[in-house]
Amino acid sequence: MAALRVVVLSGSSRTFLNAPKTIRTPTANMSISSMSRSRKVALSTFGVITAGGAGLALMLHQSVKASDLELHPPNYPWSHAGPLSSLDHASIRRGYQVYKQVCSACHSMEYLAFRNLVGVSHTEAEVKAIAEEVEVVDGPDESGEMFTRPGKLSDYFPKPYPNPEAARVANNGALPPDLSYIVNARHGGEDYVFSLLTGYCEPPAGVTVREGLYYNPYFPGQAIGMAPPIYNEVLEYDDGTPATMSQVAKDVCTFLRWAAEPEHDQRKRMGLKLLMGSAILVPLIYYMKRHRWSVLKSRKIAYKPPK
Amino acid sequence: MALAKSVYNLLFRRTSTFAVTIMVGAIFFERVFDQAGDALFEQMNRGKLWKHIQHNYEEKDEE
Numbered sequence: 001m002a003a004l005r006v007v008v009l010s011g012s013s014r015t016f017l018n019a020p021k022t023i024r025t026p027t028a029n030m031s032i033s034s035m036s037r038s039r040k041v042a043l044s045t046f047g048v049i050t051a052g053g054a055g056l057a058l059m060l061h062q063s064v065k066a067s068d069l070e071l072h073p074p075n076y077p078w079s080h081a082g083p084l085s086s087l088d089h090a091s092i093r094r095g096y097q098v099y100k101q102v103c104s105a106c107h108s109m110e111y112l113a114f115r116n117l118v119g120v121s122h123t124e125a126e127v128k129a130i131a132e133e134v135e136v137v138d139g140p141d142e143s144g145e146m147f148t149r150p151g152k153l154s155d156y157f158p159k160p161y162p163n164p165e166a167a168r169v170a171n172n173g174a175l176p177p178d179l180s181y182i183v184n185a186r187h188g189g190e191d192y193v194f195s196l197l198t199g200y201c202e203p204p205a206g207v208t209v210r211e212g213l214y215y216n217p218y219f220p221g222q223a224i225g226m227a228p229p230i231y232n233e234v235l236e237y238d239d240g241t242p243a244t245m246s247q248v249a250k251d252v253c254t255f256l257r258w259a260a261e262p263e264h265d266q267r268k269r270m271g272l273k274l275l276m277g278s279a280i281l282v283p284l285i286y287y288m289k290r291h292r293w294s295v296l297k298s299r300k301i302a303y304k305p306p307k
Numbered sequence: 308m309a310l311a312k313s314v315y316n317l318l319f320r321r322t323s324t325f326a327v328t329i330m331v332g333a334i335f336f337e338r339v340f341d342q343a344g345d346a347l348f349e350q351m352n353r354g355k356l357w358k359h360i361q362h363n364y365e366e367k368d369e370e
Contacts (some may be wrong), residue, residue: 079355080355084348084351084352085351085352085355086348086352086355086356087355088355089355089356089357089359089360090355090360093360119357120357121357122364123361123364123365126364239363265356268348269344269345269348272344272347272348272351273340273341273344276340276343276344276347277340
């Protein structure tokens with residue numbers, strides 16, 4: 001700034017601004033345009049070799065993955081897959097019915113309480129009725145005894161087994177995982193769970209599966225302790241939806257996605273509002289930047305070499 | 308232009324009215340923006356939210 005002021009004060013700025021282009025300016029040899037031809041060729045060769053090598057390494061790395069025994073699930077078009085798409089709450093409701101009638105025989109959901117269902121898939125009166133069907137151990141009372149009472153909204157989902165060891169004994173040594181966060185806890189999320197539930201098949205020739213295990217190509221190791229849990233008409237939906245195998249699997253996956261991510265809808269709602277706010281603010285900020293910089297972008301600086 | 312000038316003279320010229328205008332404007336803007344966002348989200352996800360299927364289950368309880 002000081003140099004500029006000196007130039008302006010000296011009164012010769014006009015002559016420098018109008019000076020012919022033949023004025024010699026010292027340049028540092030740092031830009032590509034000022035390089036010699038051979039240097040340019042060498043540099044571009046080096047760049048091409050580096051990029052090609054990186055690409056080749058990436059390709060080789062990809063092809064190594066093909067020897068993996070694991071079958072990765074395809075991407076299914078979930079109705080909640082879009083960046084602004086909410087969960088299908090009718091599907092969550094059906095999914096809870098599937099969990100209650102099918103999955104809960106072996107799988108716990110210990111981080112979910114009955115109250116979590118209120119306003120998501122059931123009304124408060126309905127959830128109270130569901131909770132009252134469950135016997136909950138409470139206590140101790142005034143004589144120091146534990147007692148059972150009907151469940152309340154604040155109770156957590158009942159567990160099928162009192163502890164993991166009992167679960168292992170009852171299931172041939174395999175522990176049925178807790179389903180509270182299962183969709184977030186597995187690679188592939190609901191795509192994986194859906195593929196696993198519907199992917200049971202006969203083992204290929206030459207593969208023998210141990211007694212008590214089942215062949216499932218999507219399960220790491222291919223031998224899973226869970227028997228095929230769902231099939232066509234495994235249950236009858238309250239809302240009359242035909243309970244095909246894929247419908248049941250889709251509903252329970254939607255339910256499990258909600259269980260793992262109860263804030264899902266709120267998150268996307270806030271995301272939409274963020275985008276709306278950005279649509280107002282970003283153009284304003286861009287205009288302000290252009291406005292502030294217009295002074296700097298349109299000035300011309302002349303350098304007066306010392307004599 | 309005449310509108311902008313009268314708005315300036317009426318509201319933005321004095322600091323006191325300017326501050327009041329900003330505060331009252333913020334309240335109204337926030338309400339309108341929030342409700343517009345919710346309406347848009349519900350329009351985009353029509354039939355999927357609990358709000359849209361709630362009536363199917365509440366009527367049964369009242370009967």
